[in-house]
Amino acid sequence: MRTVVHTRQGDPAQVLMLKEDPGPPPRPGTGQVLVRLLVRPVHPGDLAGVEGLPGLPEQRPPEVRTPGVEGMGVVESVGPDVRALRPGQRVAVFPAPGTWADFVVVAADRAVLVPEGVGDETAALMLVNPLTLLMLHRALENALGEHEGPVLQTAAGSSIGRLVSAAAVRHGLPLVNLVRGASGARQMRSLYPTLPVIATSDDDWREQVRHHTGGRPLQVVLDCVGGALTQDLVRLLADGGTLITYGRLGSGTTALEELPLVQRGLTVQGVTVWHWTHRTPDERAQDVAFALDLAQNTPDLLEVAARYDLADVRAAVEHARRPGKSGTVLLSSERSTGTREEAVR
Structure with a gap:
């Protein structure tokens, strides 16, 4: 063995x-x-x-x-x-x-x-990525409330990022995607041509985000990068907005005290697939049925x-x-x- x-x-x-x-x-x-x-x-x-x-x-x-x-x-x-x-x-x-x-x-x-x-x-x-998608979807719905968006996600070219993009296209969510470089941006545009894609390697990527949201501040950011990028993501959030974090792919650190959480009424919410085990047996069965359907009908995802x-x-x-x-x-x-x-x- x-x-x-x-x-x-x-x-x-x-x-x-x-x-x-x-x-x-x-x-x-x-x-x-x-x-x-x-x-x-x-x-x-x-x-x-x-x-x-x-x-x-x-x-x-x-x-x-x-x-x-x-x-x-x-x-x-x-x-x-x-x-x-x-x-x-x-x-x-x-x-x-x-x-x-x-x-x-x-x-x-x-x-x-x-x-x-x-x-x-x-x-x-x-299992893991489709179930994570469901966890993020629930957190996103709660964070948006009666708002319709816009929403920004980092590491959009990742396996989960692509699942989020596919769900956004299906449900009409105004999603803006961030990727690391130009090649990743080209790839995401070919996969999801209706969704804006921005490379953080561009010096003006923050201005590009504001352009694609029509100048509206973001209601929610889905982030699995963290680190030094957190400060910029928080600046793009609307007052009362939510940063949903579910990973740590980035470098550097951002201290919690450096974020204007109290002054701007911001929320930072952590999401992990491990919390899926806290759902009831019936809820877990429904989630597994979703994962099985995805595997059978859209395995390319x-x-x-x-x-x-x-x-x-x-x-x-x-x-x-x-x-x-x-x-x-x-x-x-x-x-x-x-x-x-x-x-x-």
Whole structure:
């Protein structure tokens, strides 16, 4: 059994290592299933968990820790009291800490049957990002209230950013997209020609935002960049506006005391997919149904950048960090022949 582990926080390319254990895989307990994982994504949140959050003391794992919270595989065995699943079925799992391994034990209710016709790679991506989209949509609706917008989102070329753009086009949301550079802007314009796209590499990007909003201040900003960009985003917000933050892709820091929250009545709201587990079973079932529908009918929204063998985790991490990357990098438990990188689409 192969497992990617780290014993301390730091640069994933430096602290991650592959551990091989000749012993048998773990056994599922009551209400659990053992899943033989085939594919799992490299999400920004996975890397953030390895690196640690800026400004916080290093959190040393008890002994070793395995990254990953999502993946797709085959049920290997089931524990007592599991009736809905059986060995051999394809499932997607979330939340399932430790998916960067050949096997993972999860609660049976965290394993979702993969419909026929949905590919392995699509199934590996069909939970975290679509569920995050739903979490953001709810936060956005609450923040807008009776306002219709406009709304700005950062890192629009990211996997979640593209999902947000697709939803905005479908629902008529006045969304303005921010990307890092000109190439990303061209790509987003080709995908969503009705949505304005602005590159923050342009010196006048703030003026461009104001132009595309008709001079109206922003009611909401969806931000997964943070860092030094936060000051500029807050300046673009209307008084009483909301900054919804759900990631930390940017560099630098902005102290909370530097933001005019009280003077301008601003709200900063954090959103994480981990809070999805607090929803009721019926609500979670509805959300999973949405994710399944997206995977079956619009799988192109769950784009894959490349696929690497689990043993090549450091190369996968390097690719996941590349500026302008399109799609999500996957880690596979199936060793490929030929080159180590298998470009997809």
